Amino acid sequence: MTDGHDLAERSSLSRRRTLGVVGAGAVAALAGCLGGGGGDTSLPENGDPDLLADVESFPNEGNEHVQRGTEVDYGTRPPTSGPHYGGVVEAGFYEEPQPMGDIVHTLEHGAIVAYYAPDALTDEARSNLQSWANAHTGTWKSFVAMPYPYDDPEAPYALTAWRHLLRMDEYDADVVQAFAAEYMGRGPENPVR
Incomplete structure (x- = not known):
């Protein structure tokens, strides 16, 4: 018993x-x-244009693979394209910056990479970013969140996709969803959406 x-x-x-x-x-x-x-992580077909009005688009800086450890001087900060390593960064929420050469290859695969300044990261932002990273893990359609790899970011938060950058002065889950809807899975190596 x-x-x-x-x-x-x-x-x-x-x-x-x-x-x-x-x-x-x-x-x-x-x-x-x-x-x-952490909020709604569904992926509409496209993002709301009003929420994406401040997205910056840049020319392609190339997509050639370089040897791991090669220093690459990217034209945007954070990078949105350019020479990169052969590895990728798995979807996830990271407490430490990941190698930029792998991050850029991950963008080429159609990922969204969200950057945050650790001292600005709110509980709401952390929860939402973790939800996105947990919900979107595909090889060609993933979400990575990590701290900036440098000390003086232009904004507390930034979203990147291949050739696209959006800086945010404060975290906005609706803007994150719109950016992901517009660009996730649409990288040049193997667009799946």
Whole structure:
């Protein structure tokens, strides 16, 4: 015969196993439904033009692969195209900057890379960025969030896609969704949308 403590322990274990099986994206979606999540991470066909009015577009700086460790002087800060390494950065929310040569290749694959200044990162922004990174993990359609790789960013937040940059003075989840809707999965290497 079991007592109430054993039943509660088994029930808790069962919930943990269930959450482990459904995956991070489903957990993020479930958290959003319960009110603790990071907002809407759906991907409309295109972004709202009014929310994208400040997007800057740049010429292609090239897409050739260079040897890992090669210093590349990118024409935009953060970079939006140019020579890059052969590796990519997996979708995720990162506490440390990732190698720029890999980040640029990730952009070429159709990713959105969101940058944040750690001292400006709000709980709402962190939660929303994590939700995007958990919900969009495909090779050709992913979301990466990381701190700026330099100390003096032009704005607390920036969104990048291949050849496109949007700086934000404050975090706006609707703008993030519009930017992702417009550019995610539309990189030059293998556009999937």
